[in-house]
Amino acid sequence: MTTPRSQKVSLDITPYYHCVSRCVRHSFLCGEDEVSGKSYEHRRQWVENRILELSQVYCIDICAYAVMHNHYHLVVHLNREKAEQLTNIEVIERWEAEHLLPPIIQRYLRKTLTPAETRRCDTMIECWRQRLYSLSWLMKELNVEIARQANKEDDCTGHFWEGRFKSQALLDEKALLAAMTYVDLNPVRAKVNPTPETSEHTSVKKRLDSLTNHQPTPVGLFPFIGYEHQDKPAGIPFRLMDYLDWVDYVGRQIREDKRGAIDARQPTILSRLSLSQTEYLKLCTHLERKRCLWIGPPEQLQMVKTSLNRQRLYGMVL
Known part of the structure; x- marks a missing residue:
């Protein structure tokens, strides 16, 4: 049975979500069509620009994104508190x-x-x-504008996106870290780019470029603040350097054709979150498992199940 959007996205459960939108019939959003030879690469910039533009309008913080050849990923934080203070x-x-x-x-x-x-x-x-803090409205505004531009360029009408966007609720910090890592490493896993720092139109590339320019957080992205405590602003509850170390570590582990060895020292963030490397590598490579709508520890999944009064829950256990 289809799960209503109102149950998939509930701020009473979590403000963090992983979203995916795919083109209809797997047609090209970006990249180069091997059959016709036509390049759609410039459309990646359309999507990235639109994501960052809307982040300045909506009270929805962008934690991570990746624009691929026929789909894109977003990890967002729905900031109801910010909207209510306006x-x-x-x-x-x-x-x-x-x-x-x-x-x-x-x-x-x-x-x-x-x-x-x-x-x-x-x-x-x-x-x-x-x-202003509705995930459905953000995705609608993003997808409608890109579809309008693409259809105008292709001189056609009709659906550009494959139905509504897919979403996964991220129930705790471990799930948030897994989703962000999964998204930022998408081009590496697809062998489109060899490393995160060469992966154009991803949040990790934008953050790395920003560091090069001595800017801690790029405009439009949710900042890393370390572990939350009193008097700290809102942001992602990890340190940026720990996150970058972790992304590099995971990227090396899942790329079988990548040369070199990784330092056996476990990233600091792993010990803080009490996760084993084996468990986390499995999570970071199976995040889009079919019908996985909620991601979190057993107690959090049980809480969601009780809250929604459901007999069965399609979730991934951390």
């Missing part, structure tokens, strides 16, 4: 960045409304506020 004017400004404002909202900004009209505007603004 003033009504800030909500309007963000919504206006992607949408035309109705005349009544323009009058609201000029403060020329009756009390009844003001209440109507408040209701409308509250609806927009909720959409």
